[in-house]
Amino acid sequence: MNCEQIKQSVSIRVVLESYGLFPVKENKRTAFYFALDREEKTASLSVDFIKNTAFDFGTGKSYDIISIVQTKNKCDVSTALEYLSKFDFSNSTNDNIEASEELEYTILKIVDICHPALLDYLKSRKVLGCKDLVKEIHYRIKGRYYFGLAFHNNSGGIEVRNKYSKICLGPKDISLIKSTNEHNSELAVFEGFFDYLSYRTIEKEISSSDIDYLVLNSTSMLFHAEEIIREYKKISLFLDNDISGKITGEKILQINKNVENCSLFYQDYKDLNSWLIR
Known part of the structure; x- marks a missing residue:
């Protein structure tokens, strides 16, 4: 895979999330982030999720995912490519697919x-x-x-x-699935619906518990779920065992301290479904 192919193989959103960077303002196609190389009060980095590129209005610099890694890690192209190799290229496709x-x-x-x-x-x-x-x-x-x-x-x-x-x-958003019990105190959180289906499959084999389910459908949708997460006494996380999943888990812990990281159960696998089909 050459550099041009790599530039379109990993979502720029996921790369930014790996550095703990999240949108300040966002619409369907673009978002504004704080700059990569300086502190600022007004976000100046414009990110185009469709083109998988960014432009800094403060400096006039343009970025792709390789140059973002070079800027953040202060490294050459070869080292940046090594950093990007940690991402799952088969699933971390460009946000074109979600647009x-x-x-x-x-x-x-x-x-x-x-x-x-x-x-x-x-x-x-x-x-x-x-x-x-x-x-x-x-x-x-x-x-x-x-x-x-x-x-x-x-x-x-x-x-x-x-x-x-x-x-x-249609519009990207989270999916909240409430059980028949209106007063559940536990919420199970998943990144995608195949992990949700995997949990429900496992749940059928044991005892069904009265909990609600939250499918983010993308870790970038976490901001839609913050108020929901605050409402529950216990949060059970079934996130992916990758950089984005780790960062998302840390952000959820900041929202609600009563968090159980259930991904340790399948720590040798990418996600819950990968464990199920092992």
């Missing part, structure tokens, strides 16, 4: 899952027993027809997954 709300799309139908390819996909991830927690969606983008698993978020957006793609139709 489909800016595309023209048409939802054709949403039904109970019956397509053999989707059933096989759920089976391969060992969560077929929880197929009732997701739906089957058929949609069209730029005249092309697609289908996948559908998982709704709190803003009416739909997280869509299949074996080959990962997108969000």
Whole structure:
């Protein structure tokens, strides 16, 4: 993989998060961050999540993910590439995949899952027993027809997954799933819905507990969940065992001190689903 390919293989958002940098102001495509190389009161670093680049209005410098690492680590390109190699290139794809709300799309139908390819996909991830927690969606983008698993978020957006793609139709947001008990004191937090399905699969094999579930759908959506996290007496974290998961866990601990890091249970695996399909 050459430098140009690497520049588009890891989300700039995830790279910035690895340094504890989060948006000060954000919209669908862009966000403002504080500068990489100085302290400032007004955020001047404009980040374009679609192009995976940044521009500092204070200095006039442009950045990609390699030059961001060079600036923060004060290193050469080779060392920056070594730092970026710690990220999961297969899953940390560019935020283009999560920006489909800016595309023209048409939802054709949403039904109970019956397509053999989707059933096989759920089976391969060992969560077929929880197929009732997701739906089957058929949609069209730029005249092309697609289908996948559908998982709704709190803003009416739909997280869509299949074996080959990962997108969000409509606004990106968290998904809060409340149990039948209205007064639960525990909240289980997941990054993506496959980890949520994995937990529910495991939960069926033991005793079902009265807890609520929060799927971030992206660690960048944590700011949408802060008030929710404050409401619970106990937070159980099932985050990924990577840099972004660690940073997100630390930020949640700042919001609510009653946190249990359950990722230690699958510490030798990337995430809960990877442990389940081991």
